[in-house]
Amino acid sequence: MKLSTFIITNMEQVLAEWDRFARTLELESLLSRKEVRDHAEQILRAIALDIDTQQSAEQQQRKSQGLSPENTVASGASVYGTARQHGGFTLLQLTAEFRALRATVQRLWFALGNELTPAHSADLIRFNEAIDQALAEAVATYAAQASRAKDTFLAILGHDLRNPLATIALSSSLMAQPAMTKEAVALLAPRIKRSASMMNSMINDLLEYARAELGGEMPMAFADADMRDICHSAVIDASAVHPHCSFVVDAKEPVPGCFDQIRLQQVFTNLLNNAAQYRGDELPVTMRLSSDADSATISIQNTGALIPKEAVDAIFDPMVQLAVVPQQRERATTSLGLGLYIAKKITEAHDGSIGVESRDSTGTTFTVVIPKARPRH
Amino acid sequence: MNKSILIVDDEPDFLDVIEVALVMGGYHVTRAKDGRQAWEILDSETPGIILSDYSMPRMNGCELFELVRNSWRGKNMPFIFMSATPELISSVGTYSVLRKPFQFDALMAKVDSMCS
Numbered sequence: 319m320k321l322s323t324f325i326i327t328n329m330e331q332v333l334a335e336w337d338r339f340a341r342t343l344e345l346e347s348l349l350s351r352k353e354v355r356d357h358a359e360q361i362l363r364a365i366a367l368d369i370d371t372q373q374s375a376e377q378q379q380r381k382s383q384g385l386s387p388e389n390t391v392a393s394g395a396s397v398y399g400t401a402r403q404h405g406g407f408t409l410l411q412l413t414a415e416f417r418a419l420r421a422t423v424q425r426l427w428f429a430l431g432n433e434l435t436p437a438h439s440a441d442l443i444r445f446n447e448a449i450d451q452a453l454a455e456a457v458a459t460y461a462a463q464a465s466r467a468k469d470t471f472l473a474i475l476g477h478d479l480r481n482p483l484a485t486i487a488l489s490s491s492l493m494a495q496p497a498m499t500k501e502a503v504a505l506l507a508p509r510i511k512r513s514a515s516m517m518n519s520m521i522n523d524l525l526e527y528a529r530a531e532l533g534g535e536m537p538m539a540f541a542d543a544d545m546r547d548i549c550h551s552a553v554i555d556a557s558a559v560h561p562h563c564s565f566v567v568d569a570k571e572p573v574p575g576c577f578d579q580i581r582l583q584q585v586f587t588n589l590l591n592n593a594a595q596y597r598g599d600e601l602p603v604t605m606r607l608s609s610d611a612d613s614a615t616i617s618i619q620n621t622g623a624l625i626p627k628e629a630v631d632a633i634f635d636p637m638v639q640l641a642v643v644p645q646q647r648e649r650a651t652t653s654l655g656l657g658l659y660i661a662k663k664i665t666e667a668h669d670g671s672i673g674v675e676s677r678d679s680t681g682t683t684f685t686v687v688i689p690k691a692r693p694r695h
Numbered sequence: 696m697n698k699s700i701l702i703v704d705d706e707p708d709f710l711d712v713i714e715v716a717l718v719m720g721g722y723h724v725t726r727a728k729d730g731r732q733a734w735e736i737l738d739s740e741t742p743g744i745i746l747s748d749y750s751m752p753r754m755n756g757c758e759l760f761e762l763v764r765n766s767w768r769g770k771n772m773p774f775i776f777m778s779a780t781p782e783l784i785s786s787v788g789t790y791s792v793l794r795k796p797f798q799f800d801a802l803m804a805k806v807d808s809m810c811s
Contacts, residue, residue: 473780477750480779480795485709487796492716495799502715509708562707623752 321441395452399459482513545573552586560594569607575690588657598622621681697743730754749778
C-alpha cells in the first residue's frame with residue numbers, strides 16, 4: 319500500500335496512537351484534546367497530498383535546504399506552530415509531537431508487512447521531507463510568535479515601571495521649587511510613597527517570574543496560621559495602594575490551617591489590587607472567605623469592565639496572554655499580569671487552585687481554594 | 696492667552712501631582728480620567744491646551760486626539776501626549792510629546808511654549 323493511501327485510510331488509528339503519546343507530555347495546555355488532534359490530522363492530510371504530488375529534483379533540493387515552497391504542508395504547520403505557542407506548549411514539546419508523528423506513521427506502516435520496494439523507499443523519503451518541512455515551519459512560526467510576545471512584554475514592562483516613576487520624578491522636582499507649600503508637600507509625599515511601593519511590588523513580581531521561568535523553586539515557609547488574618551492583612555496592603563477604593567470583607571469565622579502566610583497575603587493583595595484597578599466608578603471590591611473541613615475558599619469580586627472571553631483562558635500566563643490578546647479594548651491597555659502568574663504559582667505550591675469568571679451579571683470573580691493541611695510535596 | 700489646561704490620565708496619583716505642578720505654574724486645570732471623560736468635558740469647555748496620557752482604558756490618547764482634531768473647536772488646539780512609550784503613538788497630525796518620567800522644569804517649558 320502506498321504510504322499516502324495508508325495515512326488517509328488509517329488516519330484514526332494513527333491519531334489515536336499519536337494521541338496516547340501526546341498525553342504523556344504532561345503539559346498543562348490551553349488547547350483541547352480535539353484541537354490538538356485536529357491540527358495533527360491537518361498536517362498528516364497535507365503530507366499525504368504532498369507525497370502524491372510530482373516533485374522535480376530542483377524542488378527536492380530546495381526543500382532540503384529549507385527553501386520550501388508555500389504549500390499546504392507549510393500553511394498547516396504554520397497554524398500548528400501558532401496554536402502551540404498560544405496553547406502554552408514549549409518548543410521541546412512541539413518537536414516531541416513531530417517526532418512522535420513520524421515514528422507512529424512509520425511503525426504502523428511497517429507493521430503491515432510492507433517490504434521496502436524502491437517505490438516505498440521513495441514514499442518514505444517524501445514523507446520525511448514533508449515532516450521536516452512541517453517541523454521547520456512550525457518551529458519558525460512558534461519562535462516568531464514567542465519573540466513578538468517577548469518584545470511586547472519588555473515594552474509593557476518599561477511602560478509600567480515608568481508610570482509610578484513619573485509620579486516620583488515630578489513630585490520630587492516639585493518639592494525642590496521655592497514656591498512649594500506645606501500643604502502641597504503633604505499631598506505629594508503619600509503619592510511618592512505609594513508609587514515607590516508599587517514599583518517595588520512590580521520588581522518583586524518580575525523577579526519571581528524570572529525565577530519561575532528559569533526553573534527555580536519558589537521558597538515557601540508553611541506554618542500554622544489563620545486565613546482570616548491573612549485576608550485582613552491583604553486588604554490593609556491593597557487599601558494603602560488604593561485609598562479611594564472601598565473593600566468589603568466578609569470573613570467572620572477564623573479558618574486555621576497550615577499556610578505560607580506571607581505568600582498568600584501576596585496572592586490576595588495582587589487580586590485585590592487588580593480588582594480595585596478594574597472596578598467600575600466608586601464601586602466596592604468584595605472579598606469573601608468560607609471554609610469546609612478540608613479547605614478555605616477565598617473569592618475576590620469586582621464589577622466594571624469584564625475580562626474578554628479570549629483573555630480569560632490565558633490570564634495566568636503573561637506570555638500567552640500577550641500573544642493571544644495584544645490589546646484589551648475595555649480594560650487598561652497595558653499591564654503584564656505578572657501578579658496573576660505568581661498568584662497561580664503560590665496557589666499551586668499550596669496544592670490549591672485558582673480560577674476566574676467574568677460575567678455581565680456578577681462582574682469578575684477570582685476564586686482561590688487552599689487546602690488547610692500542609693502540602694505533601 | 697488661554698491659561699487653562701485639560702489633563703487626562705488614568706493614574707489618579709499622577710493626575711494629582713501634575714495638577715499641583717500646573718497650578719503652581721499659573722494654569723487653571725480641569726481633569727479627566729480617560730479619553731471618554733475628556734471628550735465629554737470638551738462639550739462644555741475649551742481649554743488652551745490638552746495634556747493627555749497615551750495608554751488608557753475605554754478611550755486612549757490617540758482616539759481622543761483624533762476626535763479633537765476632527766472637531767471644529769479642536770482642530771488647532773495644542774495637544775501634548777504624555778507617554779512612557781511615545782514610540783507607540785501612531786497619530787497623524789500636529790502634536791507634541793512629553794516622555795514620562797519628566798520633571799517640573801520640562802513640563803513647564805513644554806506647556807508655556809505651547810500656550811504662547
